Amino acid sequence: MRGVVMYAPRDVRVEERADPVIEQPTDAVIRVAAACICGSDLWPYRGADPVERPTPMGHEYVGIVEQVGDDVKNVKVGDFVVGSFFASDNTCEICRAGYQSHCVHREPMGALGTQAELLRIPLADGTLVATPRPPRPEEIPGLLAASDVLGTGWFAAVAAEAGPGKTVAVVGDGAVGLLGVLAAKQLGAERIIAMSRHADRQELARRFGATDVVEERGDEGVAKIRELTDGLGAHSTIEAVGTQESMMQAIRATRAGGHVGYVGVSHDVALPGLELFFSGVHLHGGPAPVRQFLPELIRLILDGEIDPGAVFDLTLPLEKAAEGYRAMDERLATKVLLTL
């Protein structure tokens, strides 16, 4: 099969890879219908994470079940399925508490490389959710978004306790931040302040439900959020970047007793204990337990209530993946969908 492999920073190739096979009776193999490039794929692309060997890329996917292992009961050949970036059994105590991304048997899908024609899914019964009907082509981008960026933005909004009566600030205007705006809106937030200095992203943020846009960053951005909230700060802040600056911006933009939901993968972050202590905020985040939200997200998408697929502003065939990485690196695209 064809698949995307990163050889080194800025060296992304599409090449022949071995077809995956059922290895465990709990596995399935799916034919990928669409995959995409994630903001987190840019860390190794830019050299911020090491690329120690040629690495199959991608951790987001939707597709059609092609084979199932003997123990698989919940999905069958021909089902259209959505999964998350961690395979999970969905039965352990941690999964039952809603934290499937920390499942005691979890396996990172990124290690398998979902930007490929075929994909082995470990723990298929726990990992995959079949759509109640085959999706129409225009619904596929939204379902693909659910696999990570929507599920992650949704978790951030839940972790930030976005809801009725709340003012929600969103740090980061990538796909996750933008879908955090959408999630906050769906969860009933009263006011949603998107922090963005890019006109196209501001526009999408407003379409997803942002009521205000703040262009300032860092301390100036914090001052602006406080100005908009009677000097108190937001009730809820979504952090979707993962740098020291963005984390401190999120914490400082939040009132005492408020909630920061952080989902940007941390890079060189050290939180100063005393400042955190006196901030009085709640802090929760990490790799999103997307599996928890998938049934609801699939329903919202197939009912036409949300259109998260709008974050994809560039669609390319798998063979042109390198072009997609370049476009995201150069901020020419927010999120790239790869068709198969």
Next chain:
Amino acid sequence: MRGVVMYAPRDVRVEERADPVIEQPTDAVIRVAAACICGSDLWPYRGADPVERPTPMGHEYVGIVEQVGDDVKNVKVGDFVVGSFFASDNTCEICRAGYQSHCVHREPMGALGTQAELLRIPLADGTLVATPRPPRPEEIPGLLAASDVLGTGWFAAVAAEAGPGKTVAVVGDGAVGLLGVLAAKQLGAERIIAMSRHADRQELARRFGATDVVEERGDEGVAKIRELTDGLGAHSTIEAVGTQESMMQAIRATRAGGHVGYVGVSHDVALPGLELFFSGVHLHGGPAPVRQFLPELIRLILDGEIDPGAVFDLTLPLEKAAEGYRAMDERLATKVLLTL
């Protein structure tokens, strides 16, 4: 009046200080019935916090109202009152959300020095809670504990979401940690693991409701907690020390999706972003909004349902405060009560 003043590390004196007077119409002046020495008073005593000038000491207090300003409506002369270590108006938006320790008009009582015969209370209407009846002498230590260590341990247990079905780990066996055990028990926790290596404190922890005691610290302590919780970690962890080691011990002892309630005042703590991210815990803490809990705590104490006064294991007259500081510094006492 007589009051405690710290001149330098290990130099604590009891001397004449000016009697406080009503400065604002919202002030009250109380005659202190009992005060105490806090674990946090040991930071400057040990030289870990600077002592830049002779500093009146103490931030915990109970007493009888002696004078009130013209605007004070909720307490009257002769009332027995309990307050917290932050004065708060109890009417601003932050107070109404239950975070009185972050009140927009808060004033730290530590700046006034409560280890003294008389004490000015700013924002008396918001700060003070009058007991529904005059306490009996044996109830005074418990009410004094409510002023900080009980209220702080209680907040830590609430922040850690201790409750029915939960396993709660407690890092720190000082007065706050021990009263965190008591709070977790009152909140209905199923299992409470006290981390302590001092026999007398272990005994008090068990009396307050601890079901298990772990003597190991650091990574070994974490391993022990995981061993006791099917490898998953505690649902809820109370952190009541404030060092890098204790914070990491608390985070690592907690399962993904679990809650860490931290109330030890941070000293040289920097939380590594990536480890926190992948821990998946909730983190909440800071200066406890004791005022939120005071009415309920006073009720529990006067009804005899809890006996937090048991943390005081040394009682001295105010004049012997220096001896009290020494006893706590040398761990000869867990918590020292000063009589007036």
